Amino acid sequence: MKLHSFFRSSAAYRVRLALEIKGLAYETVAHHLRKGEQRKPEYRVLNPQGLVPTLEDAGHVLTQSLAIIEYLEETHPDPPLLPPDFHGRAIVRSMALGVACDIHPLQNSRVLGYLRGPLAQADGPVADWVRHWIGLGFRSLEELARRYGDGTHYLYGDDVSMADLCLAPQMYNARRYHLDLKPYPALVAIDAHLMTLPAFATTRPEAQPDAE
């Protein structure tokens, strides 16, 4: 498999985690987002959105991190990243989507580039924007973490799930933007626990071949 990625991309980080947890070998093809490599015509043939990640597997080209993770879950069910019951699966997906659809897109580089460029916002207000939206999303995720997990190990239940694959990269971004994490003790504890697991250590941005 080939994963089109950027070391700091949180969407690519989610997919790296799924590949690693499921023990699947892959080659990283790096696209430097700040240099705009994701917008090159040859990459857009694979991913018309010009975003990472893209996964190439056996002649298939897949985009959108959560769709890729669901594909890996269906093709390589062990170990599972979703709970066995329908209700649990819906909860885990809702946590993952809460991060992937309602937090992450508002801090994507093209969105921040639009704030800085056409809307002429300085770095300070742009960083405030990022912290505002992560904070808002984390408030509800903190509550869900306490409702559906023990608030110290995993977001849901007793095992790693797709929700945790979205949490760890989002925590990395929150720290990059110096968000005050004190209001989210369950998320901090869960993230600290996840980082003790081998798959989370090997997939962290600093450990990637294209890390700066």
Ligand SMILES: N[C@@H](CCC(=O)N[C@@H](CS)C(=O)NCC(=O)O)C(=O)O
């Ligand atoms: N919803 C997409 C989001 C993908 C995405 O936004 N990727 C970012 C990196 S995390 C990107 O490629 N940004 C490049 C840009 O904004 O030009 C997914 O989950 O795969």
